[in-house]
Amino acid sequence: MYLNCKTYFSYRYGTIGTQELVDMAVARKVRSLALTNINSTADAWDFVDFCRKSGIRPVLGAEIRNGNRLLYVLLAKNDEGLMQVNRFLSEHLMEKRDFPKRPDVQEVWTIYPFGSLGPEDLGNCELIGVRREELSRLYGCHPERHPDKWVVLQPVTYQDRTRYNLHRILRAIDGNTLLSKLGSGDIAGEGEHFPTKLELWNAFGEYPEMLQNTLRVMESCSVDMELHTDKNKKYFTSSKEDDRILLEKLAMEGLALRYGRDNTPALERVKKELRIINELDFNAYFLIVLDVVRYAQHREFFYVGRGSGANSIVAYCLKITDVDPIKLDLYFERFLNPHRTSPPDFDMDFSWQDRDEVIDYIFKRYGRNHVALLGMFSTFQGRAIIRELGKVFGLPKPEIDQLVSRRKDAAPPEDRIQRAILKYGALMQDFPNYQSIHPGGMLISERPIFRYTAMERPPKGFNTAQVDMFLAEKIGLFKLDILSQRGLAHIKDAIGLIRDNRGEEVDIRQVEKFFRDPKVADQIRRADTIGCFYIESPAMRQLLTKLKCDDYLTLVAASSIIRPGVAQSGMMKQYIERFHNPGNIPYLHPKMEGLLKETYGVMVYQEDVIKVAHHFAGLDMGEADILRRAMSGKYRSHNRFKLIEEKFFANCRALGHPEHISKEVWRQMESFGGYSFSKAHSASFAVESYQSLYLKTYYPLEFMVAVINNFGGFYGTQFYFHELKKAGGKVLPPCLNTGQYLTSIAGDQVTVGFVHVQNLERKTIDHLLAERERNGEYLGLVDFMNRIQVDAEQLNVLIRVGALRFTGMDKKELLWHANFKHKRMEKVPTSAVMFEEEALDFSLPRFPKKPLEDAYDEIELIGFTLGDPFELADDDRTGVVYVHELPKLVGRQVCLLGHLVTTKPVRTVRGDYMAFGTFLDEKGDWLDTVHFPLVLKKYPFHTGGFYRIYGKVTEEFGVYAVEVRDMRGVGLRK
Known part of the structure; x- marks a missing residue:
């Protein structure tokens, strides 16, 4: 009877969870149920699984719509029919074509809404669906003349009146409109809840043939495919x-x-x-x-x-x-x-x-x-829900912001609309929002993918399940x-730059050689790792210093204990302390020493969860692996996880482990399991880190240029240029004759790429580079203007950033000549001039030049100065100390002048904000700072810039930092 049911995988339309739909059917003693989400079969196999476990015959299909217009409902008669439905959906979704008025599918029932086609126009597997509210329109249609063409069409979209309101909200979000502006065509009908069988029999009592035909159609449909059986490509060869x-x-x-x-x-x-x-x-x-x-x-x-x-x-x-x-x-x-x-x-x-x-x-x-890319779905979450609901209810932004920042334990707001937002926001938490793409998963099946799923095609053009x-x-x-x-692009590009700039070939796969290299060991021991994959963040560099890391195995451990779960549980601190005092480790239990001796009694890797669960608690390897997956968020069966947890403690009691020991072992496993790496993950990352380290150690200029050209890393681009200069590179502004789109290197001279120049259009860059490639270097300003038709604004940007410095003319003189020539032109020519005009010669006065003029031009046009940024700091350096002096000043109050690099805000156990800061001092050394809540509130960070920092020098395992008590922004010199 229920051949048109939807779940919340009818995105921004349905309000019923997949399991909840099946539970509702069980409560109504339903024997057969059809799932027909709008243009989707996303949760079809969960539905089948839940139905089979509940003794319900599942039927699969889809509700086909063009926008808000319902065309028809498709029901698969069998597995072949489901493949047809998925293929039909995919062909139109992937090509972003409207669905046709009538589908071309086999082994599929097609049910049209009442009024769209007459029964005499239907084919063998085509039907007309009638809703309860449409029964009065049947008079005069003589359904008895075509008794096998009419079925009951009872859409199931929401649970009750409250969820109907939620459905309307979802429709407003989908349409990006106010709730009050929804039209009747935008939303479901008011009767699209889940009625009982008796209610439907009573409503359609005058048309028993229609009821019987509906049952017949449902009985004709089946899903035979078994779940949890291997459906991957079976053979690479022939057997x-x-x-x-x-x-x-x-x-x-x-x-x-x-x-x-x-x-x-x-x-x-x-x-x-x-x-x-x-x-x-x-x-x-x-x-x-x-x-x-x-x-x-x-x-x-x-x-x-x-x-x-x-x-x-x-x-x-x-x-x-x-x-x-x-x-x-x-x-x-x-x-x-x-x-x-x-x-x-x-x-x-x-x-x-x-x-x-x-x-x-x-x-x-x-x-x-x-083949298909693996799909996923984005869900409605937390603050984003409040913002979405605030918009559809028409609240002003300040009021939405206030509601977003409201604490969870605050009293309910007095405003009726705000209460409604919080109420419906809680109801739609975790609802699927839209189809997305898994970060990297791919499926390769033996049989066509359409047997299992429909596909879509996001902008990159790859079919996605x-x-x-x-x-x-x-x-x-x-x-x-x-x-x-x-990180891999850094390595690849660095090797190419080394080949072009030095004529040397680097075999980056000789990782065993890198592990033994003393210079690489010294580099990592000093935490000189800026730009290196996974080991350049302030927290990671501090950890490397604390562990005196200079070998591969220690780096493998560091790559795992830096993860939030280990750090938050206190196990990272415990690991560091035990690393420095390995002879006095209090193992929780004698058995734990044998399991965790390598990691000083601390669970560091995901494998440790499996080892402890198996050897300490007696779980078999399968159960231990489920436990590991559950703790890392990769297992969805909460009931199964609960049973294993109970078995863990039961086994511990049976083995005679004290209760408090078992609880502490469980706490440690649970506290970091969601964030930890497998040891193999950490080892793989450590290999790549060593490859980056080797390149940074022996080829620092080429390596930093590669990092800059890939726009990737923990820090802003200007700080990678800082590292480049620190390694001996001479950084030059972009140049019309030697510059490229990306930053380039020749010897130790590095020319900033045009890509870094803000407001310089890509078409201008491509044009000037292509013209230079065809006809050689530019001879001067006039030659450039004759060969390139560039507007005055773009030309002024090139001059101000220094790209025409090869002419030997001052920027202001270049600007005067360039704008004079432009004004002489009635319009910019559409093609290059055939004959070079003789330039008019002017005797111009000397233009005054301020010392920091170029620096401010670079800040405006590139985002940072290419010279020494501290030349801009308006500070006399009175009383300032430098980072290299901190080891001699532990425990003392100091003052430093720092250039802000990055900050990391964190919440304390009380819910207050504190922060960790990273600065550069004038000598080019990195400074770490700690800002506790009261200090941070009184002296907050601003965006970038220079600060005078006052505080106490602290030391922990060789890491020096300043605990800030006062911090003042420093202005820029004029």
Whole structure:
């Protein structure tokens, strides 16, 4: 009877959760139920799963609309019909075409709204749906003449009157309009709740044939596909056995290269992994990942293989990863084991410049009907909900801001509209808002993707599934993560710059050499890591100093304990203290010493959760892995998690562990599990960090130019230019004759790229570079103006930023000549002049020049000065000390002059704001500051600039900082 039900995956329309819809059907003793979301099958397989568990026959389909106009409802008769529905949806969604008035689908019922077509015009699988409020219009239509063409169409959109109001709010948000301006065509009807079967039978009592036909249609539909069964591409070659043979051959060849031919432990582990991979049908998965890696190698793309896949020695031998699992004592079972309850995956990081090409290769290599990017959905959350509701209710911005900043424990507002906003905001918390894209997940299926999901095509042009990672897992599809990051682009571009500037080739994969390099060790020990992937933030540089980090294994640990969960739980501080005093560690339990000795009794890695759960609490590996996934936010079954928690404590009691010890072990596991890395993740990141460190150590100029050109890093661009100058680079303004779009380097001279010049249009840059490439360098101002038709404003920007300094003329003289020539022109010519005009010669007076004129031009046009920024600080330096002096001043009150780099606000346990600051002093050294709540409130940060900082010097494990008691902004010199 219920063949038109929607959930909140009818985005900004429905108000019913998927499980809630099924629960409502159970309460009404419904035997069969259809899910027909608007232009979507996003939650279809959750619906099927919930229905089957509740004894309800699921029916799948979709409600097809063009905008607000309902065209028809599609119901899949079987699995083939569902594929037709998904394909039909996808073809129109991906091409952003309107749906046709009548669909061309097979094995599908098409139900038209009453009045759109007559029964005599319908085909075999086409029907007319009648709503309760439309029954009076049936008189004179003679439904008895075509009894098999009429069905009951009872839309189910919301639960009750309150949710009907919520539906209206969602429609206003979708239309970006005031609630009061919604029209009747924008919203659902007032009767689209979930009536009982008796109510429907009574309403349609005069038309028993229609009721019977509705039941017949529902009974004719079925969903036979099994969930949780492998639906990935089965074979890379032609059979499982051929895949096994090929993978074994390639792994053994890689083993000889990585370990030599006589390494028995490595050989035994490779054989063990190959056996498990074969038993669990993962041969094809490894070979597909290897295929992607080899394509990247062929294209000279830099990549990092990480994730739990880095626990595999087979992956290491295949050069999918550069993490040696034997050296790091990584166990394969973290990636793949017979007890694992969910599919593992590889994370492959590529440069942001190369990632799309890798994705395109996968689509073309394995077929666009069998490949999709993994979808996800954005949800309504917290403050964003209040802002959305404030707009649709018509509140002014100041009132919305006030409501957003309202504390949770505050008394309910007296204003009726504000109370309504808070009420409905709470109801729509976590509702899906819109379809989005998973950061990197890809699906490669054996059968067409349309069998499982419809697809959309976001702006980048790659087909994207409507299902998220949880539903893909439920279906039985493993994801392969193809991710991007700028750190790899830094490495790739630096190597290219080194080749062009120095004529040297760098083999960046010689990571074992980098681990042993004393200069690299000294660089990391001094935390001279600005620009280096993952280890350049103030917090990370402080941690490296505290740990006296100068080796790979310590960096692996640091990459994990810097995560918020470890830091917030106090375990990071505990780790540092125990690192400095390893002989006096109070292990929670004797068994914990054997499990956590490497990390001084502190749980640092996700693997530690599994080890402790298995060896300390007696959970089997499958349960331990579920626990690890649940604590890291990758498992949705709260009931399953609760059962494992109960079993954890029951096992601990049975094993005789004291209750308080068990609770503390659980607290430590739970407190950091959501943020921690797997050890393999940390090891992969540490490898890339070492690669960046090597380049920064031996090729600092080229490396910093690469960082600048990728616009990526923890700090603003000006501070990477600071590092470049600190390393000996001579930084020059953009130049018409030597500059490029990006920043370029020749020897130790670095020319700022035109891309950094604000208000300079891309078309102007492209034009001047193309003309220079065709006809050579510009001879002077007149030559440039004759060859390039650039308006006066753009020309003035180029002159003021110093791009015409090669002429030898002063900026003001250039500006005078340029504007004079422009005024002589009646209009800017549309093409370059054929013959060069002789320039009029003027004898101009000398224009006065102020000392800081160029610096202020650069600040206005680039955002920062290319010279010494401290020349601008209006301060006489009286009483100022410098960062290099702090070790001798611990405990004393000092004054420093600092240039603000970045701040990090945090909340105290009382909910007050405090902050950590990072500054540069005049000597170019980095300063860390601490600003407690009262000080921060009295002396807040402003945007950038210079500050006189007064406070006490503190020291902790070799890290010096200033605990600020007073801070005053310093103005700029005129």
